[in-house]
Amino acid sequence: MSPVSPSLSHRLDGLRSSAIRDLLTLTERPEVIGLAGGLPDEQLMPRDRIARAAEAALADRSRLQYTQSAGWGPLREVLAARESARLGRAVPIAEVFVTHGSQQALSLLGEVLLDPGALVVVEDPAYVGALQVFRAAGARIASVPLDAEGMRVDLLAELLERGERPAVVHTVSNFHNPRGVTMSARRRAELAGLADRYGFWVIEDDPYGELWFDRPAAEPVATYSPNVIRLSSASKILAPSLRAGWMVAPDRVCRAVELLKQGADLCGSALTQQITADLLADTDWLAAHVNTVRSNYGERAKALVGALRERFGNRIVSTDATGGMFVWASFTDDTDTARSLSRAVEHGVAYVPGSAFAVDSDYRSAMRLCFTTFDAPTLREAVDRLARTFGEERDG
């Protein structure tokens, strides 16, 4: 039988299936409380509203046809209005590009912006979907750690002063996956300033920005510089199966992405794009819907963090969970979360070890916990199981 391309195994090494994805299979057993996943809660997805929108969309047969590679026009218009409000400037349609989830935007941007060997700076720990794209593009990866205020922009500045010249700096600016933190306004301005000064692209990857619990996140990094390409998505606020992500980027970047999109998959679905446009344009309904998601997730996050602090005391430092979908919890001793995972599954709970997201650090004592799909009592039970796993046998 004929061979697969000679360099394929090499390239696949760089694209090894994410540890998280493999874990999801492991932890699908119903007796396990799976905090390892990264899925939004389907019980909170607006099923009936989507069904109404689907029926409306199908009233027009042209929704069954091929659509434009850059996205169905009316969806781009809704997104342009939405992003204009978010960015505080009139975003023209030409700068809005609809992708098959924001992962596709990352993937096409990887092709458009990166030559093999180009330097990409990511946050450490990193969103693994971005790492996968940058590795596949043959980029050289450097990392900058995060703290409670998000990316350590001072360390990025040092890296630039040492003469490193990234083509792209990637940040999950709001409610970071996996680290849970949000970049402060001061650092957003500083990061944009560095992009202007050194001439690199910032990819501001923002799927979670709407999911704030107490107060909205700061203005996007994209408000501070034209060198910022902003990605967002309907997956976390509406439903992943709409496969609606989008990008706000300068016209010439959008046109380059458009040519690649034609080769990649011709176009998206006018049907799911009209459904998305319908829901995003129904602003009063949307505000109420997103509020419901926020308050549910906020309550769950607080239950999880509260139980962690109560059970583990000073042995764990956890993020405050002010938004998004994840809590990052780090043992302050030398607990190895990867080694303990199978024991955790035996105790009926699962998480993702910090090492799965590590770039230059190891994060061996950290774990990512997703709180989106369980109610508060179940999350407290999950923490009880974590306590048994990690030898915190105090009675509850």
Place this chain on the structure above:
Amino acid sequence: MSPVSPSLSHRLDGLRSSAIRDLLTLTERPEVIGLAGGLPDEQLMPRDRIARAAEAALADRSRLQYTQSAGWGPLREVLAARESARLGRAVPIAEVFVTHGSQQALSLLGEVLLDPGALVVVEDPAYVGALQVFRAAGARIASVPLDAEGMRVDLLAELLERGERPAVVHTVSNFHNPRGVTMSARRRAELAGLADRYGFWVIEDDPYGELWFDRPAAEPVATYSPNVIRLSSASKILAPSLRAGWMVAPDRVCRAVELLKQGADLCGSALTQQITADLLADTDWLAAHVNTVRSNYGERAKALVGALRERFGNRIVSTDATGGMFVWASFTDDTDTARSLSRAVEHGVAYVPGSAFAVDSDYRSAMRLCFTTFDAPTLREAVDRLARTFGEERDG
């Protein structure tokens, strides 16, 4: 402003927006009978059946969630059954992979099977979406012409005997786009034999196979060799906005494509994939529906070919249009179809000049005509306008 990747303009040259796509914009004026498009007829798409399937799909909230990268399980099962019947062997689920239209299968296969500089043999004229993918992958392109029996496999054999060693041979085996012809059974067996002997992959790209007018096409090339990767799609028989393509390939190829799909866009839409599965599994309904499409397209094709022969006599040689969506018409004199196009548009008709599909030949006297979206009288009027364009001023 920071630069786009230095090699981007070079790569975009290889990916220049297809001439066909640019023409579509030009010919969207309502007074023009646009035979240049390549769209299935949305009036024949099963809108009501899709609406019922959408409603049924949305009864289960899990259809709103992320799904598997290889495709929603029940759709893969339906496809495995369908392809087992088509290929005359039990196709296991592991060898069925769902893509975002079959264009995505081509694109991911380009990455999986081709190293830069690898040789790809295409048909001449070629499906431009495939050319775009192979050029983007940095492949070296060679071509083999088509005749009334499809790919000139004898010329492929000569090329192999000269020592050329393709990694991939691409064929649109049924009702070729743009050439209209179908590969004969004898040549299918010969092509498969060459693949086995020389160890190359055949990509059998088959979006039109179901759209036969008089009798079904021969057994797929994939029935003759395990070295054939078979692509098909629901776009031409159901609706493009379902974005449902699929691939039947050996397990190791599917697993390599799966890793790339995770980076490319994570997964498809469980919603549109369930709709697709529902319709494909409803075999009695599907048979009747596809029959309706066939008989409509068949009638239109015959009207177009009949009018061409009546109006142009021996000045044009055209395919018989035994299936698919396209007629390929070649002037037997030195008419230059690209030069005449703007005049044709002035006369209210549009086509795609043969040169848009040319690889090594020029096809300057040929044109591709799509008959799918017009009734017989409109197609006869279109041919009258072509006759005026090309100086065949005989009264009808």
